[in-house]
Amino acid sequence: MHGEYKVPSGKLVVVDVDIDGEGDDAALNNVVVSGDFFLEPAEAILDIARALEGLPAATSVSALTAAIARAAGPDAVMVGFTAESVAIAVRRALGHATSWGDHTFDVIHDEPREPFLQMALDEVLSQAVAVGTRQPTLRIWEWERNAVVIGSFQSVRNEIDLDGAAKHDVTVVRRVSGGGAMFIQPGNTITYSISVPTSLVEGLTFEQSYAFLDDWVLGALREVGINATYVPLNDIASPAGKIAGAAQKRYAAGAVLHHVTMAYDIDADAMLEVLRIGREKMSDKGTKSANKRVDPLRSQTGMTREAIIDAFLAHFASRYATAGSAVTDAELAEAQKLAADKFSTPEWHGLVP
Numbered sequence: 001m002h003g004e005y006k007v008p009s010g011k012l013v014v015v016d017v018d019i020d021g022e023g024d025d026a027a028l029n030n031v032v033v034s035g036d037f038f039l040e041p042a043e044a045i046l047d048i049a050r051a052l053e054g055l056p057a058a059t060s061v062s063a064l065t066a067a068i069a070r071a072a073g074p075d076a077v078m079v080g081f082t083a084e085s086v087a088i089a090v091r092r093a094l095g096h097a098t099s100w101g102d103h104t105f106d107v108i109h110d111e112p113r114e115p116f117l118q119m120a121l122d123e124v125l126s127q128a129v130a131v132g133t134r135q136p137t138l139r140i141w142e143w144e145r146n147a148v149v150i151g152s153f154q155s156v157r158n159e160i161d162l163d164g165a166a167k168h169d170v171t172v173v174r175r176v177s178g179g180g181a182m183f184i185q186p187g188n189t190i191t192y193s194i195s196v197p198t199s200l201v202e203g204l205t206f207e208q209s210y211a212f213l214d215d216w217v218l219g220a221l222r223e224v225g226i227n228a229t230y231v232p233l234n235d236i237a238s239p240a241g242k243i244a245g246a247a248q249k250r251y252a253a254g255a256v257l258h259h260v261t262m263a264y265d266i267d268a269d270a271m272l273e274v275l276r277i278g279r280e281k282m283s284d285k286g287t288k289s290a291n292k293r294v295d296p297l298r299s300q301t302g303m304t305r306e307a308i309i310d311a312f313l314a315h316f317a318s319r320y321a322t323a324g325s326a327v328t329d330a331e332l333a334e335a336q337k338l339a340a341d342k343f344s345t346p347e348w349h350g351l352v353p
Helices: 044-052 061-072 083-093 115-131 162-167 206-223 268-274 276-281 287-293 297-301 305-319 329-343
Strands: 002-006 012-020 027-035 038-040 077-079 104-113 137-143 147-150 171-174 182-184 189-197 229-231 235-238 241-251 255-263 321-324
Touching: 002 083, 012 083, 027 044, 027 083, 038 044, 044 061, 044 083, 061 083, 104 115, 104 305, 115 137, 115 147, 115 171, 115 189, 115 241, 115 255, 115 329, 137 305, 162 268, 182 268, 189 305, 206 229, 206 235, 206 241, 206 255, 206 305, 297 305
Parallel strands: 104 137, 104 321, 147 171
Antiparallel strands: 002 012, 012 027, 038 077, 137 189, 147 182, 189 255, 229 235, 235 241, 241 255
């Protein structure tokens, strides 16, 4: 059995392993750990492999990590990988976790849709991935109107100036994931969602899964000339400033929704009139500093929004197996019902007043 795990911003870890026995008696055997990482002392690689020999095949990532760390010893220096990354590669080899290469991704560059329907589509597509009626999916959104998307636990009255929202014709919607408010103007924003089975992030903490699921777009940004990095917990930034914010929802049915909103351009004055928290953050810096704190893709690349989206899609397809797709009639009908029954209701909108 063969498993691989590419550490975000790190190295590749590879594990080859056999299984002895069946059921509860199944155990690891003939373990080989390899990769392009660095390890001192070099002999520790053999100690790590020996520590894995004989462990139950059902051993969790945390227990595997502890065994690997003990075997390496306190003086071992791991560069480009960790004990946990070896454990994840073991789980992948055993089929408990999957890698990007195990999947073909449906890619949707969607038509403009109204905000409540966007929220519903994220949920519908993710649930379809969970039950296997849709392949893992990358969806590039197009916005039909201005919006503010607040996190599922944010207070409307604390986050939004309703007079400012009315002035700028902004629709306020609540998403299913946590995190902060995102100010949306259709021509100034690039938003995408990735819906994947939980097997792809098996063994990863929430923080690790953010870095893992954002890794491809960091590569895409570098290809268009932006030295982008992941900033824990959920931001993407360059030396010039913040580029994007991510949020995530894990569904018990077996899927992870990871969505990202990027600033292609920014109307800082409008944003600060609509978002109270934005106004508070900038209160000691002046309105103009919002343009420094969030540095748009337009100013960093000089590219059109459409060209950047095309570059993102091309980069994704260069890394992973993809297939062109679209929202189906059945998915759209389900999402329209969910938008009406949940996302546009006063109960959901006012979940946290």
